[in-house]
Amino acid sequence: MRIHQLNCGTMAGISPTRVLLVEAPGGLVLVDSGIGLQDIADPAGRLGPLRHLVRPALDPAETAVHRIGALGLDPRDVRHIVLTHFDVDHIGGLADFPDATVHVTTQGLTRAVRLPRFVERRRYRRAQLEHGPNYAEYEFGSDRWEGLRMLSLDHVAEGMMFVDLPGHTMGHAGVFVPGGAGAGHDDDDETPVGKDILHAGDAFYHRGQIDPSVRTPAVIPLQERAFALEPGAIAMTHSGLAALARRRADSLDVVCAHDPSGPGGL
Ligand SMILES: [Zn+2]
Numbered sequence: 001m002r003i004h005q006l007n008c009g010t011m012a013g014i015s016p017t018r019v020l021l022v023e024a025p026g027g028l029v030l031v032d033s034g035i036g037l038q039d040i041a042d043p044a045g046r047l048g049p050l051r052h053l054v055r056p057a058l059d060p061a062e063t064a065v066h067r068i069g070a071l072g073l074d075p076r077d078v079r080h081i082v083l084t085h086f087d088v089d090h091i092g093g094l095a096d097f098p099d100a101t102v103h104v105t106t107q108g109l110t111r112a113v114r115l116p117r118f119v120e121r122r123r124y125r126r127a128q129l130e131h132g133p134n135y136a137e138y139e140f141g142s143d144r145w146e147g148l149r150m151l152s153l154d155h156v157a158e159g160m161m162f163v164d165l166p167g168h169t170m171g172h173a174g175v176f177v178p179g180g181a182g183a184g185h186d187d188d189d190e191t192p193v194g195k196d197i198l199h200a201g202d203a204f205y206h207r208g209q210i211d212p213s214v215r216t217p218a219v220i221p222l223q224e225r226a227f228a229l230e231p232g233a234i235a236m237t238h239s240g241l242a243a244l245a246r247r248r249a250d251s252l253d254v255v256c257a258h259d260p261s262g263p264g265g266l
Contacts, residue, residue: 001025001157003177003197005255006067008034009089010057015258017056017089019064020199021071022177024157027079030100031175031199032257033093034064039128046127047088054089065096080156084201085169086112086124090257095131102133103156108171109137111229119229120170140164145176146244165203165241166233168224174200179251198244200256202227203237207261210242210254214261 002023007016020031039046040058047056060066068075075097082103084090094102111117112124140149140162149164151173159178166172179194205224208216225231245254 001178003179003194004071005197006034006064007062008032008064008067008093009062010059011089011258012055013057015260018199018255018257018259019067019093020175020177020197021064021068021073022157022160023073024160026157028068028073028075028077029157029160030064030078030081030093030097031177032084032090032201033081033097035062035089036093036096036128037063037065038095039088039092042127046092046125048125050088050123056089063096064093082153082156082160082162082175083108084175084199084257085172087169087202088125088128090201091128094128094133098131098133100134101136103136103138103153103162105151105162105171105173106137106139108169108173109135111170123169123229138162146248148240148244150176163198165200165237167228167230167237168202168234169229172201172203172230174198174203196248196252198241198252198254200241200254202257203241204256205258207259209238210245212242 004021006019006021008019009017017034019034022029035056037060040060043051043058065075078097078100081097081100085108111120138151140151143150151162153160161176163174163176165174177197179196204210206216206220208214228234241254
């Protein structure tokens with residue numbers, strides 16, 4: 001499958017908000033949705049006080065709906081959106097695709113929408129969900145992939161899956177998307193043979209946190225802890241991702257939402 005890495009909301013002038021656009025046989029699939037047009041129209045109401053901290057660019061050209069159009073594709077073909085978590089910079093674009101099914105973990109949906117605790121009521125923005133997304137929800141069981149808990153999303157796009165990456169928020173998950181090679185589901189020879197991608201959401205903030213050959217700026221782990229709702233899980237998630245990225249270096253790109261390096265960065 002052809003996978004595009006799109007920046008859908010530059011943060012503080014330095015970090016992208018990485019969204020994947022997957023050209024799947026059954027239509028277009030987004031992984032996360034970035035900042036949306038309605039956020040730009042009403043930043044105070046939709047993004048709340050957090051916008052002063054993360055300072056999103058608020059540029060319509062950086063929304064998923066515009067980026068898809070700029071690629072010559074039709075945003076109305078987006079059938080599915082798979083969410084890593086419910087933070088404002090990941091769900092703002094949902095309202096621009098009101099007919100898409102939004103795939104989420106049950107724990108993520110419960111903590112953001114059904115039964116948010118005090119910290120979660122302050123963190124998540126109900127206004128971004130007022131259009132009433134059509135959710136499909138999933139709970140992790142005992143199935144594993146590369147040692148990590150996984151949930152198949154074959155019905156969204158063959159080979160796609162949620163991968164349990166706890167730490168940042170309750171129910172936070174990565175999303176694996178198979179590339180062209182060896183995935184056994186796409187014999188269209190116009191589709192370029194590509195690596196698989198694991199979008200790790202906010203499971204890490206900087207490449208150096210999962211790659212010992214890259215130096216991580218000292219401020220990054222502090223920022224990460226400040227935003228984490230399950231900080232005790234961060235170290236294990238990092239080590240799992242580091243081992244995976246090392247083991248599958250030839251065939252898999254592990255990316256996160258806000259790392260400025262790599263494709264889709266700035
Ligand atoms: Zn984020």
